[in-house]
Amino acid sequence: MKKGIIIYFSGTGNTAFLSSLIKERLENENLYEIELFSISKDSKIIDLSSFDLIIFSYPIYAFNAPIIFDKYIKKLNFFNNKKYYILKQSGESLSLNNSSSSYLKKRLKKSKVKIDGEYHFLLPYNIHFRYDDEFVKELYFYNQKLLDIFIYELKNNIVRKIKSNPLIYLNSKIFKIQRLGGPLNSYFYKVDYSKCIRCNRCVNECPINNIVIKNNKYKFKNKCIMCMRCSFNCPKDAINIGMLNGWRVNGGYDYKRIINDSNIRGEYLKEHNKGFYKIFKKIIKENDEKYNEYFSQK
Numbered sequence: 365m366k367k368g369i370i371i372y373f374s375g376t377g378n379t380a381f382l383s384s385l386i387k388e389r390l391e392n393e394n395l396y397e398i399e400l401f402s403i404s405k406d407s408k409i410i411d412l413s414s415f416d417l418i419i420f421s422y423p424i425y426a427f428n429a430p431i432i433f434d435k436y437i438k439k440l441n442f443f444n445n446k447k448y449y450i451l452k453q454s455g456e457s458l459s460l461n462n463s464s465s466s467y468l469k470k471r472l473k474k475s476k477v478k479i480d481g482e483y484h485f486l487l488p489y490n491i492h493f494r495y496d497d498e499f500v501k502e503l504y505f506y507n508q509k510l511l512d513i514f515i516y517e518l519k520n521n522i523v524r525k526i527k528s529n530p531l532i533y534l535n536s537k538i539f540k541i542q543r544l545g546g547p548l549n550s551y552f553y554k555v556d557y558s559k560c561i562r563c564n565r566c567v568n569e570c571p572i573n574n575i576v577i578k579n580n581k582y583k584f585k586n587k588c589i590m591c592m593r594c595s596f597n598c599p600k601d602a603i604n605i606g607m608l609n610g611w612r613v614n615g616g617y618d619y620k621r622i623i624n625d626s627n628i629r630g631e632y633l634k635e636h637n638k639g640f641y642k643i644f645k646k647i648i649k650e651n652d653e654k655y656n657e658y659f660s661q662k
């Protein structure tokens with residue numbers, strides 16, 4: 365079987381979950397044997413020459429790819445005559461997210477490599493507010509259809525593009541808040557020692573070793589990349605994330621339970637179709653239309 369690789373960064377597990385779904389689907393279809401490669405600070409440089417399919421995946425942070433993702437991409441060498449895809453994901457579908465792959469695209473273009481398709485999946489917020497299980501399931505259904513579309517287009521060499529424009533590009537440049545926001549906000553991170561059980565999970569899981577133990581206290585250095593892994597995964601919700609604390613979300617999404625629980629129907633938007641939730645309507649409709657175009661006869 366041909367070989368593929370998914371190179372991804374995941375702060376709090378959503379991109380890791382999506383990557384495992386993509387792997388499962390490509391392998392079940394007997395298309396590619398997939399290696400999953402998760403980026404962290406000390407990741408080795410992968411030699412892409414031995415892969416036929418290369419997929420990049422990341423969560424969108426303020427309309428951009430995570431810094432750690434772009435930094436890793438910078439180190440890679442790209443080769444022609446392979447298939448390249450971008451399968452990114454985020455909490456919502458605003459077109460302001462459409463320039464998030466600009467650095468990756470620039471690098472690929474420089475190496476004269478063409479992109480075979482770009483796809484935007486939807487997974488729940490790990491910051492701002494927690495998504496209801498019903499909504500998580502609805503997005504899971506959306507993603508399953510988009511995965512079907514991806515496989516169909518891959519098999520039929522249909523190139524999917526996500527359109528951007530100079531204004532969207534400019535917006536993502538302005539909002540590169542991670543560069544400044546992470547280091548600055550680091551000064552305000554605090555641990556609530558009345559809750560903390562000293563499990564060191566935050567220290568062990570930080571993808572850039574930004575948390576150290578000094579005099580029996582947790583110290584945050586100023587290299588934070590804002591992935592939220594420390595506070596999101598803290599079993600006692602003991603980490604205060606400074607200026608973003610009002611947007612803190614704690615605790616992972618239990619996908620296995622949500623998917624398997626038939627009482628969770630995934631019909632959240634029917635009842636919540638105002639305000640924030642309105643923005644999902646268009647993309648879900650377009651996804652359904654494309655899905656029906658490809659599969660309604662079968």
Ligand SMILES: Cc1cc2nc3c(=O)[nH]c(=O)nc-3n(C[C@H](O)[C@H](O)[C@H](O)COP(=O)(O)O)c2cc1C
Nearest residue numbers: 374375376377378379423426427454455456489490
């Ligand atoms: C610092 C930060 C900024 C974010 N900005 C956006 C954004 O601009 N648009 C969006 O839809 N989601 C945004 N999100 C939400 C994440 O993209 C989303 O929750 C994603 O599924 C997290 O993936 P992960 O678990 O693999 O890290 C942001 C999350 C973080 C931590």
